Amino acid sequence: xxxxxxxxxxxxxxxxxxxxxxxxxxxxxxxxxxxxxxxxxxxxxxxxxxxxxxxxxxxxxxxxxxxxxxxxxxxxxxxxxxxxxxxxxxxxxxxxxxxxxxxxxxxxxxxxxxxxxxxxxxxxxxxxxxxxxxxxxxxxxxxxxxxxxxxxxxxxxxxxxxxxxxxxxxxxxxxxxxx
Numbered sequence: 082x083x084x085x086x087x088x089x090x091x092x093x094x095x096x097x098x099x100x101x102x103x104x105x106x107x108x109x110x111x112x113x114x115x116x117x118x119x120x121x122x123x124x125x126x127x128x129x130x131x132x133x134x135x136x137x138x139x140x141x142x143x144x145x146x147x148x149x150x151x152x153x154x155x156x157x158x159x160x161x162x163x164x165x166x167x168x169x170x171x172x173x174x175x176x177x178x179x180x181x182x183x184x185x186x187x188x189x190x191x192x193x194x195x196x197x198x199x200x201x202x203x204x205x206x207x208x209x210x211x212x213x214x215x216x217x218x219x220x221x222x223x224x225x226x227x228x229x230x231x232x233x234x235x236x237x238x239x240x241x242x243x244x245x246x247x248x249x250x251x252x253x254x255x256x257x258x259x260x
Contacts, residue, residue, distance in 0.1 A: 085144040085155060085210075087227045089191055089219040092142045092157065093212045095135050103134040141219055143186070143200045145230065148210060155213070159204040160186070163197040175199050181237065184230050191220025200230065202237045 102120065103111040111134050114120060120131060142157035149155065161183060166172050175183045183199035191198065222230065235242055 082221075082224060082227065083147065084218070085213065085215065086147050087144065087222040087224075089141055089143045089160075089186070089194065089221065090217075091139060091214045091219070092208055093137050094140050094142060094157070094159070094206055094208060095137045098133050098135045105132040105134055141194060141198070142206065142208065142213070143222075144213070145205070145227075145234065153210050154207055155210065157206045157208050157213075158184075158200040158202065159206065160194075160198040161201050163199060178229075181233060184233060186220060186222075190222070193217060193219030202230075202233050205234070205238075 100116045101113040102115075102117075103113055104120075105111050123131075141160050143160065144155045144157045146156040163172050163175060163185075166175065171180070174180050176185050178185065180199075182202050184202055185199045186194070186197075188194070188197050234240070
């Protein structure tokens, strides 16, 4: 697996912007907008780009895609500390892979993290490579773990992969028919 895919790093990750939006107007104070409608209306009048002030946090993330070259971005997941899951039985369910919302990260494989963590399956972030501190890898998934995590992502987001599966099955059948 080519880095950064399947690896954990510190990154500067934004919180998802939600109303009220704080727009930055050059030379003025930030302006609050209560919903997407005024921004969409302005875009229809030719103003296609805005600077939104949003909160960011330095946090460890698990990169789940290769670098998308045209944008120099990756998809990543936020992490959840197992110590925040109060019930020891729930923690054990996570470790055993029985919680579809959390993907356990083995402390042995993620020794750069100070405490035991799980990746939040439904917390996909799109991050520019420039926001990821790659000086120190915090840990990595192996190929099988990454495959299982990708399967969980497809289920969690209810991605329609039917045709991809059928196409792959057809390729395998064709290959099996060849002498």
